[in-house]
Amino acid sequence: MNMPFDLVDLRLMVRIAEADSLTKGAEAAHMSAPAASTRIKNIEESLGVKLLHRSSQGVTLTPPGQAFVHHARLVLGQLEHLRTDLQEYARGIRGHLRVHANTTALGEFLPPVLRSYLLAHPDVNVDLQERLSHDIVRAVSEGQTDIGIVAGLVRTENLQVLPYRRDRLVLVVPRGHALAGAPAVSFADTLDFDHIGLAESSAIRAFLQQICEGMGRPMQQRIQVSNFEAACRMVEAAVGVAILPGSAAHRHAQTMAISIVPLADPWAERAMQIVVRSLDALPAYARELVDLLVEDARQGGA
16 A cells, blocks of 8 residues: 655654644655645645644644644654664664663662663663653654653553652751751652752752642742762752652761651652553563562562
């Protein structure tokens, strides 16, 4: 069966969707607007559906257009993965594995698991990236990453989900702080104090910003640091307070003069899950990492 479109058309439709404009989408795809319009019309005539609503304000995707762009992204993503994997094979690497994880999993739980995995798989490379949970779900759904680890309430329709670990966000304060020793505190009450913020790329920082926006209150970030240890050091120096995963906070509290106060907010309790499109569709070396993660969670008391 001959398809009425090619890879150029797929890239064009994705660019138009990203720009909400046929002209800007065509420019991003390195073609003229008339040429782009002709290509889209040819696809529409061949398929018998309209892909775009055209108006004086620009273009919007029709439902068939949304489906087209969704699958175009999947196809283009898989082709990019194919290109990358073949380059890896040419260098003697047997496999390339992509993992997206939330801040806590990446910083607290994954390092020892990945160390064991990489020692056992010297011919596999792992691309590990930190992302927000909803972005991880989308990346797995669209085939941009192989394995995701998400936390909290996130919709995971059409994905296979495995339980991983549980953790809780807590407030970390210097010893002797006004809130030290409190049985629990609401996040809103912490906003009266200067905070130690994590890097802008941190999923926890983005999550807390969303909470603040929902409350209509700002977080006073006194200083920004790149990791949990640095945050605890700044708290110990009485620069401010910090919201951190309980696992990290308790580990650093063993060697630093800091106190940990539970957050009373329901969203502070975060269940982590492993998400994949299909376990059966993963290559054997990817399934072996999933098995290691599940076993690690079992031994860790998930």
